[in-house]
Amino acid sequence: MSPVIVCPSCDLAHRQDSIRTTERTQCARCRAWLQHPDGAALDSAIALALCALILLAFSNAYPLVTMQANGNSRDTTLIGAALGFYAQGYASLGALVFLTTVIAPLLQILALLFVLIPLWRGSRPRGQHTLLRVLMQVRVWSFMEVFMLGALVALVRLAKFAHIAPGIALWCCVLLMLCLSELTSITSPEQLWRWVERSRE
Numbered sequence: 086m087s088p089v090i091v092c093p094s095c096d097l098a099h100r101q102d103s104i105r106t107t108e109r110t111q112c113a114r115c116r117a118w119l120q121h122p123d124g125a126a127l128d129s130a131i132a133l134a135l136c137a138l139i140l141l142a143f144s145n146a147y148p149l150v151t152m153q154a155n156g157n158s159r160d161t162t163l164i165g166a167a168l169g170f171y172a173q174g175y176a177s178l179g180a181l182v183f184l185t186t187v188i189a190p191l192l193q194i195l196a197l198l199f200v201l202i203p204l205w206r207g208s209r210p211r212g213q214h215t216l217l218r219v220l221m222q223v224r225v226w227s228f229m230e231v232f233m234l235g236a237l238v239a240l241v242r243l244a245k246f247a248h249i250a251p252g253i254a255l256w257c258c259v260l261l262m263l264c265l266s267e268l269t270s271i272t273s274p275e276q277l278w279r280w281v282e283r284s285r286e
């Protein structure tokens with residue numbers, strides 16, 4: 086039986102022998118991308134992962150928002166938001182915010198870089214299979230977009246009571262969200278295993 090590629094958007098199965106691995110291929114039904122040309126996408130994936138790493142560092146180093154009310158000014162960072170939940174007695178919520186917005190994206194980016202950079206240089210990374218398994222596990226825990234949506238709703242409501250100024254980190258979070266979603270789309274599990282297979286040839 087020939088292997089199949091399942092569309093990530095609509096679950097339509099395509100026979101792989103009718104698809105050339107060197108081509109960009111779209112789903113026959115919903116036009117979602119099934120695969121990208123190998124060489125270009127590997128370079129793009131590494132560039133996007135490095136970009137995401139820098140954006141993640143900026144997201145945590147600078148204030149997310151600055152709030153001014155009654156002459157007082159306060160700002161908070163991403164980690165500060167998680168610590169704020171912890172300090173108010175919502176320890177599990179604080180841990181969840183920290184896990185889904187800092188730890189999971191960081192592990193996702195680092196695991197990808199540890200796998201992709203050796204593949205790009207033509208060598209086989211150590212512990213490749215373990216890293217790929219870790220990557221698939223942490224990906225489902227990366228919820229940057231959910232956090233951003235919640236934060237934006239909260240900020241719009243708070244704007245009635247205080248002056249809210251978005252910080253550098255908020256813009257970095259928006260860019261990081263876009264960067265991670267593109268990175269996830271071009272490094273699908275099928276694509277990662279194709280690069281690994283190619284490195285063995």
Ligand SMILES: [Zn+2]
Nearest residue numbers: 092095112115
């Ligand atoms: Zn489809």
